[in-house]
Amino acid sequence: MTAPPQQLAGAKASVYFRSLGCPKNQVDSEVMLGTLALGGYALAERIDDADVVVINTCSFIESARQESIDAILAVAELRETGRLRALVVAGCLPQRYGGELSRELPEVDAFVGTGEFPRIAEILDGALAGRKGGVYVESGRTYLYEARDPRILVGPTHSAYLKIAEGCDRICAFCAIPAIRGRFQSRSLESLEAEARQLAAAGVRELNLVAQDSTSWGKDLAGRPRLDAVLRRLDDVEGLDWIRLLYLYPSAVTDELIEVLASGRRVLPYVDVPLQHASDAMLRAMKRGTTADRQRRLVERLRAGIPELAIRTTFIVGFPGETDADFESLCEFVRETRFDRVGVFRYSDEEGTAARDLPGKVSKRAARERQRALLDLLRELQAEKLAELIGREVEVLVDAGGRDRAVARMRSQAPEIDGNVLLRGAAKTGDLLRARITGVHGPDLTAELLWGRS
Numbered sequence: 001m002t003a004p005p006q007q008l009a010g011a012k013a014s015v016y017f018r019s020l021g022c023p024k025n026q027v028d029s030e031v032m033l034g035t036l037a038l039g040g041y042a043l044a045e046r047i048d049d050a051d052v053v054v055i056n057t058c059s060f061i062e063s064a065r066q067e068s069i070d071a072i073l074a075v076a077e078l079r080e081t082g083r084l085r086a087l088v089v090a091g092c093l094p095q096r097y098g099g100e101l102s103r104e105l106p107e108v109d110a111f112v113g114t115g116e117f118p119r120i121a122e123i124l125d126g127a128l129a130g131r132k133g134g135v136y137v138e139s140g141r142t143y144l145y146e147a148r149d150p151r152i153l154v155g156p157t158h159s160a161y162l163k164i165a166e167g168c169d170r171i172c173a174f175c176a177i178p179a180i181r182g183r184f185q186s187r188s189l190e191s192l193e194a195e196a197r198q199l200a201a202a203g204v205r206e207l208n209l210v211a212q213d214s215t216s217w218g219k220d221l222a223g224r225p226r227l228d229a230v231l232r233r234l235d236d237v238e239g240l241d242w243i244r245l246l247y248l249y250p251s252a253v254t255d256e257l258i259e260v261l262a263s264g265r266r267v268l269p270y271v272d273v274p275l276q277h278a279s280d281a282m283l284r285a286m287k288r289g290t291t292a293d294r295q296r297r298l299v300e301r302l303r304a305g306i307p308e309l310a311i312r313t314t315f316i317v318g319f320p321g322e323t324d325a326d327f328e329s330l331c332e333f334v335r336e337t338r339f340d341r342v343g344v345f346r347y348s349d350e351e352g353t354a355a356r357d358l359p360g361k362v363s364k365r366a367a368r369e370r371q372r373a374l375l376d377l378l379r380e381l382q383a384e385k386l387a388e389l390i391g392r393e394v395e396v397l398v399d400a401g402g403r404d405r406a407v408a409r410m411r412s413q414a415p416e417i418d419g420n421v422l423l424r425g426a427a428k429t430g431d432l433l434r435a436r437i438t439g440v441h442g443p444d445l446t447a448e449l450l451w452g453r454s
């Protein structure tokens with residue numbers, strides 16, 4: 001991992017990065033930034049100061065693809081007018097559609113798939129030398145970085161993501177990730193510990209562990225999943241305060257994992273377990289390998305085994321064949337289970353997935369109405385849960401400091417997705433403080449500073 005360089009005299013060019021999609025994409029962008037810095041490129045904080053733009057794209061669902069295309073077209077205008085020397089598109093979109101994109105977007109100088117991230121400086125050298133329209137994609141492969149790879153953190157450096165694995169071997173009917181990111185592959189325990197120590201030494205206090213399927217970590221190394229071993233090893237890294245676990249597959253949560261989530265010093269009592277639905281018919285059609293009753297028992301098991309647990313999940317509405325009764329089963333499950341945070345996505349047909357060929361397509365209008373209805377229910381339930389916190393003293397990590405106001409998060413709030421604590425009192429970015437919750441403000445909480453440690 002390297003520190004951000006200054007604008008270097010004699011640099012080949014200045015590069016502006018735009019990273020779209022999930023935190024796993026952000027990690028890929030940070031590794032490419034580090035590679036470019038070592039390759040002699042200066043990094044621009046604003047697009048107006050850049051000679052070259054790299055857009056790291058997402059193509060998980062239709063809305064993400066559209067966001068990626070819109071971003072490319074917006075920057076392509078600058079390339080067409082000569083304002084930029086080069087435009088490079090990287091990540092999931094070219095991995096999936098590189099050849100097609102090269103024909104439709106001649107303004108783009110190079111398309112870089114998920115297996116070619118280490119070559120980003122070399123590819124950019126070629127683009128600046130006049131090689132246009134190159135497609136650098138290796139089918140079925142994503143590069144899995146290591147602790148020795150260069151990486152430049154984006155944004156405040158007190159919180160970072162650590163990618164523990166890449167790819168996915170699951171067969172969920174709606175998901176194109178296995179086709180895009182390839183077979184599952186774990187990073188070694190030694191590599192994860194080494195990077196965690198590097199990040200802690202650089203001032204990172206919160207480490208968020210990510211993968212397409214975190215619960216499968218180790219199956220290709222140890223013969224069986226051993227995510228608990230990762231948490232135990234990282235729990236001993238001095239300098240870290242919070243270790244958060246994201247993206248657990250529900251049927252793969254083990255007793256060993258629950259035990260370390262309950263007993264770790266730095267490991268937080270927080271899990272992100274995408275359940276996707278709560279109707280048995282939908283779960284079968286989605287090929288999730290579970291039932292609504294098993295999911296209820298999983299939630300009960302998690303809450304019984306992990307004190308002060310916060311559970312985040314996601315659901316898909318409008319999946320082919322979803323009836324009003326299926327949707328009502330989902331709503332009843334949500335009322336009964338009262339998750340701490342929930343995301344709701346509308347189903348979209350994805351090329352190469354089993355669901356694309358299923359009958360009983362739900363209209364876009366019906367899917368939107370169901371999404372809206374479920375979100376309304378969730379806002380009501382979340383407001384009740386947040387109100388229960390008023391008066392409690394909590395530990396918060398400051399994301400944006402100020403002289404009398406600050407923005408922070410509790411242990412139960414993952415970065416960017418779970419709301420914030422709007423803190424009254426002087427605080428510095430990266431401080432770990434004690435605060436008393438005073439109110440609810442939409443998805444956020446208000447609080448007053450009590451005391452802290454830094």
